[in-house]
Amino acid sequence: PHKVRKTVIENVINNLKSGGEFVMLDYAEFDIDTMPIFYRSIFKTIECKYAYDFIKKDWKQILNEYDFTSFEEHFFIKKYVRLLKAVKK
Template sequence: MNKKIYPDSGVELNKFIAANYDKVMNFMSLGLYRGFIKKAIKNMDIQAGNSILDLGCGTGRNARLMAKYIGNDGHIIGLDISKFMEKQFLRKFQNNPNIQFKNQRIDQLFDLKKQFDIVFISFVIHGFPHEIRNKIVQNAYNHLKPNGKFFILDFAEFDMAKMPVLHRFIFKKIECKYAFDYIERDWKAILKASGFHNFHEHFYLKKYVRLLKAVKTGE
């Protein structure tokens, strides 16, 4: 992508970062990203045979961790619009037909004509205007089976003014304006209004990062 769809977004990456995303994340997080991502995927309690939709799947790094749990009968579909991410994703799973990539915008309503046990989104939803986030939540709801689980791995809700000075400085430097809005929202209330219930959360990195689970209301 040469031109951003949302000019103020931080999740639409330039060519260099997109082509080297995993390395960049390791460097910027001082190696912490790798550790808490593994913990978060483990905390999702993925079962053998589960079907998973990964929204904004990027390079497939998270899908590769989830693939360890789904067994031979499970499957994962990753959605992203970056050609650079697609190339890295397909390279990771070239010998695994149970894990597929689809070039698909998640910020517009879509229909894959199937439903999943789990919908997962990691550090993507905070980078959109809030009215667009609501469309992403709707896509998640529409593509979940009754009682399916929606997992959001992203920033937790916190007060920027109470952050240590260094953490606040880093957050302001690397995050887009939408992230500041995201951390002030009550995400359980937002998801409840969209038809989700039975919330559960795990926290990481001094509670600045959260894995939030929401269950689709049974039909």
Template sequence: MLDQSVSKVEVRGLTARFYDQILNWGSLGKYGRFLKSAIARMDIQPRDAILDLGCGTGKNDCLMAEYLNLEGRIVGVDIGQEMAEQFEKNCGKFKNIRLHQQSILEPLPFENEFDKVFMSFVFHGFTQENRKKIIDNAYRVLKADGQLIVLDFNEFEFAKKPLWFRIGFKTIECPLAFEYIKINWKEQLKAWGFEMFKEHFWFMETLRLFKAKKFS
């Protein structure tokens, strides 16, 4: 049984300081365009309140803020100090973005106040037990008709992917990602309180943005 020690979800040191640049270099400049494409499909409304779990450098929050007016707001949640410093550097110019520094596994000091809870390539890096804690957190902080939006890996059969993809995935990703891609997330999230799924896919359908509505 996998435990949280095999995760690569928390980024530290020089990698944290240059995280966005590393991803952009590694993707030959495609990472930034991909994020913009995904966020454009979130259907952000000008007055939305958005909680970004595992917000990292805040790059996504800066992109989401472009869709908001001054009544909309974003709260990023992350535990890493290096990431917090990058977040403040990137998002400090936005008056409607702020950072709340804590673990996303711990109960959050919010309840029924967000229109959207967003996660970007964070969810796969947790054990299933901890994923349930994160979803419980998201459910509690969302408004009655709020949406959970997850940008992460889609379910796919690893063995059927091209050799170059399999080598890259095994090199970069932690064992928890291999577990994650085997789970039927629609069925799992239905059991955890969400419905009405919408999906968008990229990169041979290995990456997915899915939206799910909270039901009570």
């Protein structure tokens, strides 16, 4: 759930020095209804209900609210998976 995700971010904030990097490999934001049927069927088969919420979140905005900046992104698997790096202010 998103509440747990916020707790994880707070733990990162509490343990990361200013200028430290937080790197997250997970899904990028996307609309599941517009993805190709092959990928959609895999997603619906293997993912839990929380993944549906996760893909709707703007993680750069969320991390920015926790004073992260200098975002870098690298995409994989047709841009459905993202390596997101953020720097703590």
